[in-house]
Amino acid sequence: MADGTAQNDVLVKVEGLSKIFKTADGRTINALTNVNTFVDRGEVVAIIGPSGSGKSTLLRTMNGLETISEGHIHIDGIDLADKKTDMNALRADVGMVFQHFNLFQHKTSLENITLPQTLVRKRTKAEADQIAMDLLRQLGLDHLANNYPSQLSGGQQQRIAIARALAMQPKLMLFDEATSALDPEMVGEVLDLIKGLATDGMTMCLVTHEMNFAREVCDRVIFMDAGELVETGKPAEFFAKPSTDRAHQFLDKVL
Amino acid sequence: MLELTLQTMPFLLEGFLNTILISLAAISLGSFVGLVLGLGRTVGPKPVQNIIGLYVHLVRATPFLVQIYIVYYVLPTTKLSIFDFSNFMAAVIALTIYTSSYTAEIVRGSLEAVPKGQWEAAAAVGMKMRQRLLNVILPQAWKLTLPPLAGVYVLVIKGTSILTVIGVVELMRQGEDAIHRHPAHIMWILFLVASLYFIYCFPILRGIKYMEKKIAAKGARSVAGDAQW
Ligand SMILES: Nc1ncnc2c1ncn2[C@@H]1O[C@H](COP(=O)(O)OP(=O)(O)OP(=O)(O)O)[C@@H](O)[C@H]1O
Ligand SMILES: [Mg+2]
Numbered sequence: 001m002a003d004g005t006a007q008n009d010v011l012v013k014v015e016g017l018s019k020i021f022k023t024a025d026g027r028t029i030n031a032l033t034n035v036n037t038f039v040d041r042g043e044v045v046a047i048i049g050p051s052g053s054g055k056s057t058l059l060r061t062m063n064g065l066e067t068i069s070e071g072h073i074h075i076d077g078i079d080l081a082d083k084k085t086d087m088n089a090l091r092a093d094v095g096m097v098f099q100h101f102n103l104f105q106h107k108t109s110l111e112n113i114t115l116p117q118t119l120v121r122k123r124t125k126a127e128a129d130q131i132a133m134d135l136l137r138q139l140g141l142d143h144l145a146n147n148y149p150s151q152l153s154g155g156q157q158q159r160i161a162i163a164r165a166l167a168m169q170p171k172l173m174l175f176d177e178a179t180s181a182l183d184p185e186m187v188g189e190v191l192d193l194i195k196g197l198a199t200d201g202m203t204m205c206l207v208t209h210e211m212n213f214a215r216e217v218c219d220r221v222i223f224m225d226a227g228e229l230v231e232t233g234k235p236a237e238f239f240a241k242p243s244t245d246r247a248h249q250f251l252d253k254v255l
Numbered sequence: 256m257l258e259l260t261l262q263t264m265p266f267l268l269e270g271f272l273n274t275i276l277i278s279l280a281a282i283s284l285g286s287f288v289g290l291v292l293g294l295g296r297t298v299g300p301k302p303v304q305n306i307i308g309l310y311v312h313l314v315r316a317t318p319f320l321v322q323i324y325i326v327y328y329v330l331p332t333t334k335l336s337i338f339d340f341s342n343f344m345a346a347v348i349a350l351t352i353y354t355s356s357y358t359a360e361i362v363r364g365s366l367e368a369v370p371k372g373q374w375e376a377a378a379a380v381g382m383k384m385r386q387r388l389l390n391v392i393l394p395q396a397w398k399l400t401l402p403p404l405a406g407v408y409v410l411v412i413k414g415t416s417i418l419t420v421i422g423v424v425e426l427m428r429q430g431e432d433a434i435h436r437h438p439a440h441i442m443w444i445l446f447l448v449a450s451l452y453f454i455y456c457f458p459i460l461r462g463i464k465y466m467e468k469k470i471a472a473k474g475a476r477s478v479a480g481d482a483q484w
Contacts, residue, residue: 065375092381102376106394115390116380161376168380 095165155186270429289358
C-alpha cells in the first residue's frame, strides 16, 4: 500500500512540527521537537515509544485538538497551522478514537453515531439512521442500538466509538491507545475491527502498545522518544533490527 | 389572635406580593445573565473570561447590603439619567447582579464537571462550539446546576428582607410596621412573616428534590428498560 510513492499519494505531511506546552506554573514542556513525517493514502502507521514521548501530542495536533507551536501539518493539502483553516470542517474528515471511548453519555449507541452526521454532515435523520444501522449491523452490534454507553462493555463502547467516527466517512482515522483501557478479553474484538479497516484501505495512525499488532497490521512504524521522531521503518525491519540505540533499548524493554 | 391575624394579614400579603415580584424578577433575570456569564467564563476568549471572573469575585466578596446601597444611593449621584431608578427597580437590579454572580459560578462549575473527554469527542467529530455546548455539554451539565441553584434562589428570596433598608414595601418591611403597631404581639407577627417566607421557599426546595429524583429514576429506568437483552 505504501509502495506507490508518487507525490500525490501523500495524505498527511508533517514538517518541522514542534509543540511547546506552557504549564500553569510557567514552565515550558517541549512535547514535540522538529518532527518530520508523512502518511500516504491507504497507509497504516503505528506510533510507538515510551510514556511521555509525545505520541498522543503528535496525534492530537493532526486533528487540531492541540495547536501547532511551530511547523506545519498538511492533511489532504489543508494547512492546519493556518489560522484561516476551518478546524471543524477538517475534524469532520479526520476520525479520532480515544483511549476512554468518550461516547456521549446521554445518548444511545445509535444516537452517538447519528448526532455528528446530522449536525456536521447535515444528513437527514433518516439518512443518518440508515448509515448508523448499516454500520452497527456490519460490526454485529445492532442489538445494542438503543443502549446507553453505561450499559455497554468497554469493548462494545470502543467499537461504537469507532462506528461513530466511521459514519463521518473520514479520510484519516487516528487511534490513541484504543485498546489500553480494555480488559484483556475485549482487546481482540477492537483490534479485529481495526484490522478490517486496514484491509479496506483506510488510512490510519495508531498510537499503540500492542507491538504484535503493529508488526502484523501496520505498513510502517514511527518511533518517538522525548518529543523527537527517532526512527521510522517497515515493521519487519524495525522490530528485527532497529537502527538507533534508543529504539533498541525501548524494544528490549517492551518485547 | 385570630383577629390580629385577620387584621394584619392583608397588610403582610401586600408586602409578600412585592417580595414575590422582586425575587421572581431577580431570579429569572439573574439566572439568564448568570448563564451567559457562566458560558463566557468557561468558553469565551481569555480577556472575557478574566473580566467575568473579576465581576463574579467582586460581587461575591462584598456584602449584599453594600451592593444595594451602591445601586440605590451611590449610582444616582453620578447624575446619569439611567441610574435614576425607583427603590423597587434598584432592588431588582441589585438582586439580579447578586443572583447572576452565583449562577455564573454554578454554571461554570457544572460545565467543567462534564468530563474533558466529552468536550474532546464533540470537537473531534467536527461540531462547532455552539453545537458542542447545545448537544453534548449542556444536556449533561444542567442537571448538576439544579441543587446549588435552588440554594441560591432561596438565599435570594430571603435576601429580599434586606431591601427594607431602601424602603421597599416587602414582607419584612410590612412585618416591622405591624410590630410597631402591635408591639405586644411581636412573636406572633414574626411567626406569620416567617411562615410566609417558608411557604414560598419550601416548595422550591422540594421541587428541586423531586426533579433530582425524577432524573435519577429516569437514568435507572433506561437501564432497566434495556435489560431485556
Ligand atoms: N496539556 C498539556 N499540558 C502540559 N503538558 C502536557 C500536556 N499534554 C502533554 N503534556 C506533556 O507533553 C509530553 C508528551 O506527552 P504525550 O501525552 O504526548 O505523551 P505520550 O507519548 O502520549 O505518553 P503516554 O504513552 O503516557 O500516553 C509529556 O511530557 C506530557 O507531560
Ligand atoms: Mg498518550
